[in-house]
Amino acid sequence: MPARILSGKPIADAIKAEVAAAVADIREVHGFSPCLAVVRAGDDPASAIYVGSKVRASEELGFVSEHHHFEADISQEKIVEFVEELNARNDVDGILVQLPLPKHIDEREILEQIDSEKDVDGFHPVNAGRLMQGYDALVPCTPAGVIEVLK
Numbered sequence: 001m002p003a004r005i006l007s008g009k010p011i012a013d014a015i016k017a018e019v020a021a022a023v024a025d026i027r028e029v030h031g032f033s034p035c036l037a038v039v040r041a042g043d044d045p046a047s048a049i050y051v052g053s054k055v056r057a058s059e060e061l062g063f064v065s066e067h068h069h070f071e072a073d074i075s076q077e078k079i080v081e082f083v084e085e086l087n088a089r090n091d092v093d094g095i096l097v098q099l100p101l102p103k104h105i106d107e108r109e110i111l112e113q114i115d116s117e118k119d120v121d122g123f124h125p126v127n128a129g130r131l132m133q134g135y136d137a138l139v140p141c142t143p144a145g146v147i148e149v150l151k
Contacts, residue, residue, distance in 0.1 A: 006149050006150070007149075008145065008148075008149045011145075011148050011149060012145075015148070016057075016060075016061060019061050020060075020061045020062055023061055023062035023063060024062060027062065032091075033062055033063055033064050034063050034064070034093040034094065035063065035064040035065070035066065035091055035092050035093050035094070036054075036058045036063050036064070036065050036066070036092075036093070036094045036095075036096065036120065037066040037068065037086050037089075037092045037094070037095050037096070038051050038054060038055060038065070038066065038067050038068065038095075038096045038097075038098060039068050039070075039079070039082065039083065039086070039095070039096070039097045039098065040067070040068070040069045040070070040097075040098040041069070041070040041071070041072060041074050041079060041098075041101050041102055041105065042070075042071075042072035042100075042101065042102045043072060044100060047098045047099075047100070050098065051067060051069075051098050052067075054096065055067050064091075066092075068082065070082075072102045073102070074102070074105075076104070076105055076106060076109065076110075079097075079101070079105060079110055080109070080110065080113050083095065083097070083110060083113040083114055084113060086118070087113075087114065087115040087118060092118065093118065094118055094119075094120040095114050095115070095118045095119065095120065096120045096121055097110055097111060097114065097121075111123045111124060112124065112125060119138070120138070121140055121141075122137065122138040122139060122140045123140070
């Protein structure tokens with residue numbers, strides 16, 4: 001069998017169109033746009049680029065997008081408090097904490113603080129456990145994308 005080049009662009013474009021239509025429906029029916037809050041700490045250049053692309057993509061799809069950037073010397077407690085504030089906000093539907101966090105921050109503790117229903121990465125132990133046990137669960141975007149391309 002000859003090799004085939006698999007292109008994800010047409011698949012990504014189709015998924016984006018579906019999501020944009022769903023967001024437009026939510027806005028029309030319920031009068032609001034879903035909100036993604038992204039939390040980043042430190043100055044990792046790759047993280048800055050990744051977060052920028054996620055913020056732009058979510059805005060293009062009709063989401064409200066918030067980017068919360070903290071200096072690298074932020075304390076563990078301050079990030080925990082901030083994530084708890086995002087959890088409590090009714091206008092925030094999804095939370096993404098960009099990894100890696102600065103070395104003095106316990107990433108596991110921060111990820112566990114995210115409300116499992118607002119965890120867009122699927123890293124919360126409840127979501128990871130549901131996925132591993134075969135229950136309906138959010139599949140992290142990179143493996144989900146690979147599966148779609150292979151289909």
